Amino acid sequence: MRKKIVAGNWKMHKNAEQTEDLLNELIAQIPTETIAQVIVAPTFVNLASAVDHLEFTAIIVAAQNVHQAESGAFTGEISADMLTGIGVNTVILGHSERRAIFNETDGLIASKVNTALKHDMTVIFCFGEELKDRQSGNHFNIVENQLKDGLFHIENTAWEKVVLAYEPVWAIGTGETASPEQAQDMHEFIRETVRKAFGSDIAEDVTILYGGSVKPDNAKEIFSKPDVDGGLIGGAALNAKDFVAIITAI
Ligand code: PGA
Numbered sequence: 001m002r003k004k005i006v007a008g009n010w011k012m013h014k015n016a017e018q019t020e021d022l023l024n025e026l027i028a029q030i031p032t033e034t035i036a037q038v039i040v041a042p043t044f045v046n047l048a049s050a051v052d053h054l055e056f057t058a059i060i061v062a063a064q065n066v067h068q069a070e071s072g073a074f075t076g077e078i079s080a081d082m083l084t085g086i087g088v089n090t091v092i093l094g095h096s097e098r099r100a101i102f103n104e105t106d107g108l109i110a111s112k113v114n115t116a117l118k119h120d121m122t123v124i125f126c127f128g129e130e131l132k133d134r135q136s137g138n139h140f141n142i143v144e145n146q147l148k149d150g151l152f153h154i155e156n157t158a159w160e161k162v163v164l165a166y167e168p169v170w171a172i173g174t175g176e177t178a179s180p181e182q183a184q185d186m187h188e189f190i191r192e193t194v195r196k197a198f199g200s201d202i203a204e205d206v207t208i209l210y211g212g213s214v215k216p217d218n219a220k221e222i223f224s225k226p227d228v229d230g231g232l233i234g235g236a237a238l239n240a241k242d243f244v245a246i247i248t249a250i
Contacts, residue, residue, distance in 0.1 A: 003207050005163060005230040006247045007039035007124060008237025009064065009092060019046040023053050025240035030059070036230060036250045039124075040237070041092055044078055051087040062090035062124065065098060068111040080119035090122040092232075094150055096169045106149035113151060117158050124163045124232065125151050126211070131170035139168075143186065144193055152197055159198065164208045165232040166190060171212025173234055180221045180228075183210045187227035216245035223250050 014022060019042050030038060041062040042050050050061045067077040083091065093116065094109040104112075109125075116123050127146035129139040143166070154162070166186055171177050178186070187208050195203035210222055211232030222228055230250060236242040 001160075002205050002229060004036045004250050005039060005207055005209055006036045006243075006250060007062065007092075007165075007209065007230070007232045008041065008243055009095070009211075009232055009234050010040065010042045010237060011064070011097070011234060012043055013238055014042060014046065016046055016049065019043075019050060020053060022238070022240060023050060023059075026059065026243065027054070027057055029240050029244045030247055031244075034247055034250070036247050038247060039090060047083070047088050048086040060090055061088050062092055062122075063088050064092050064095070066091045066093070066112055066116055066121075068108065068115045070115070080115050080121060084119050084121065089120070090124065091116050092124045092126060092165075094126040094146070096126065096128060096167060096172055100169070106146060109150040110153060113154065117154065117161055120161070122161045122163065124165050124209070126165045126167050126232065128167040128169055128172075128212070134168065134170065139186070140189055143190065147190070147193055148197075156198055156202060159202045159206060162206065164190060164194075164206060165211050166208060167211035167232060169212075173213070175213050177213040177215075177218055177222070178210070180218075180225050183222055183228055184225035187225065191227055214246060216242050216249065219246045219249035 039060045039062050041064050063083050066080050067074055071079055093112050098104045113123055129142040133139045133142045168178050191203050207229040209230045209232045210228050214231040214233050215236050
């Protein structure tokens with residue numbers, strides 16, 4: 001079912017003590033009446049403690065990545081089984097930093113999607129164009145291809161485990177955000193692309209988040225657009241005041 005979601009991607013920030021401090025602040029400050037499903041994605045080493053810490057709350061813990069193989073000689077990697085074993089059932093895949101810095105291709109992301117779904121995990125599937133794509137007017141094409149090559153091989157029934165996160169690369173961590181109109185145009189296009197491939201029910205039900213420099217002062221306007229169902233937040237998720245203000249904006 002389509003939900004309102006605000007997810008915080010903590011990237012490689014916050015040691016154990018800082019993780020606990022921020023979680024305590026969130027527990028204290030997120031209004032109980034919020035309609036948003038709140039998700040936090042701390043770094044791997046702090047996932048287990050975050051799950052414990054949030055046990056009696058409605059906040060969900062997500063991982064920032066997972067390896068595509070079940071197990072094996074993959075030094076430094078983390079499997080889906082390891083994540084679900086500690087109570088982490090949500091994973092962010094295809095983030096632009098993983099695509100750009102760690103060379104993750106659509107094909108690799110597709111196999112990670114398969115592994116995560118096989119383990120009954122919820123996938124927050126990230127995609128979005130680079131600045132050069134938007135400048136050349138190619139952004140709709142790029143987004144369509146990322147969806148088709150990374151995600152559209154899944155079964156209809158798997159869609160209930162998928163959240164889409166449109167994140168224009170030029171807006172991530174830059175302080176420059178897509179205008180609410182640009183976000184809405186792309187979200188509408190994304191929903192239409194899903195509709196063409198999987199039908200209206202799935203297209204109407206899928207949650208589509210916007211990510212890229214969402215801050216307390218722009219969140220409300222972006223979230224007010226009909227096809228924007230929430231946000232994936234980086235920098236502003238690292239302090240409770242801003243993150244809670246964004247949650248409240250929904
Ligand atoms: P940002 O990051 O909010 O700092 O732009 C968003 C993201 O990377 O998901």
